[in-house]
Amino acid sequence: MSRQDTAAAADVPARVAVIGTGVIGNGWIVRALAAGCDVVAFDPAPGAEATTRAFVERVWESVATMGLADTADPSRLRFAASAIEAVEEADLVQENVPERLEIKHRVLAELDAHAPEGVVIGSSTSGIKPSELQSACTRDPGRVIVAHPFNPVYLLPLVELVGGEHTAPVVTERARAQYAALGMRPLVVRREIEGHVADRLMEALWREALHLVNDGVATTEEIDAAVVYGAGLRWSLMGTFLTFHLAGGEGGMRHMLHQFGPALKLPWTKLEAPELTDELIEKVADGCEHQAAGRSVAELETRRDAFLTELLALTRKYWPEAEGLEGRI
Template sequence: MSHQLSVIGTGVIGNGWIARALAQGWDVVAFDPDPAAPERTRAFIENAWPSLEKRGLAEGASPERLTFVDSLDTAVESADLIQENVPERLELKREILAAVDAAADPSVIIGSSTSGFKPSDLQPDCVKAPGRVIVAHPFNPVYLLPLVELVGGEATEPAHTERAQALYQALAMRPLVVRREIEGHIADRLMEALWREALHLVNDGVATTEEIDAAVVYGCGLRWSLMGTFLTFHLAGGEQGMRHMLEQFGPALKLPWTKLEAPELTDGLIDRVVEGCEHQAAGRSVAELDHRRDDFLVELLDLVQKYWPEAEGLEARI
């Protein structure tokens, strides 16, 4: 049975959803008011497709199963799942989601790719079936990274979440159902904490962007690819595990090792961050770096699966 994903907004994230759905053998209908959107999307898919082929395409997968339409109503009329990806402005998202809710069959799940807004803030103008409007937050590149955070709002019932889980699993995603609403959900809050500390280290002249990235890539990042934060620290406690680790290192949590609040983005700090990143890029284009990242992720995902084969669904581990 063929599925149809309807994508509203085709920036980097929207195009990532399109590429993933096509690779899973879905039909995709897309809407974006920008006349240049179709050409941009097809170039994106062409760039992503070699990595998707390496990961393995579903039967019937083809870039030709993408259709652009010229109205939002047409885009959602036959959808099995709708994914909204408009810019991160609350009023705009509420406006678009209300229009999608009004046009779509009330049984169809509407996922918002928002990285920060709570679903209860997105639902109020959706009068037909507000409970089916949820947060479905992915990670870039969406066509390779499997995590999607699912967050229900005040109007959302368990049945909505269960249907959403099944649909995103059909897209070969790993749904993580967030237990309660919070700005930034789970993963972005963790990433933002590291990001704030990294900006302070640059701002205070402690390290360059390249040195900070090296600290992550050759240290904690390698461990996190397999075990995450808590299991990594569990191993740090030796045979007694996490309890011993907290007894040993728990007092360090009270030490002033964190700045907590982000530094002010002065022109000087912005220049240092930008210049550092350009130095790291070493003249390579974003497209070249995209290919390098994707090739790495394809191999890394295979490696994670090899060492964590039982992790078929995140719900079994959360």
């Protein structure tokens, strides 16, 4: 099945500009190439082009398993000499520079000044609100939005779309259609908030996990096992709320909240993250290295990608109606 089956072919951007080619930027490059787009990238780091091309070659088999557009071809990637050159004929711009507001402001102002009129500029920021990103742009700040994906971008379909105070609904809709045409599942967030939606949820789990390690309750391996063999299996299909809906039996969520709601008042949750001491850092790092068992990051990534391709296929099999969801919250 082609990645373009989830959206009209007319919405597929002919040329995607990717600014910043780290882990996330390279993921966007592969995602766009797989959808049959021309991709123009820019990154001032020495060796960036060689690193990106090696990455594309390494993961192409995984994306091919998921399905490629008829015109998908890694050779449709080229590197530009500047960000201005990269965006001058783009139909969609994706910014992936470091998560520092002063850098984002400088780069986004340049992209806004030179990208063609009406072209959406998406930022992969995981935490900065779009209105803050727009504040440095003077030409058309409303087209600068948050378009936050999840690693690996070339496999995981979720992209959080968040407009700022200058963003008109037509811009958000244009972005939704374009990202859907890249095979993504856009989640249009109702209002801007630091960390958006998915990262807010993941940060809560991450914070609790650090407390459990710090307090000597469990090791990193034991905590990961609790997720992998417990909640994670259910979440991969049903998410948090529908999982708890089933926990209420025939009475569903309403019964579950009435029966178990009082437990929400118990002091289980640590509302603040523990202090990141050297001792805690060593506990977490040592635990992860033990779990890796000598396998390199590249080996772990290959294992993860193989698992995700099969899991995504399984998810589609058991939740085919998800293909028709608008993906809005």
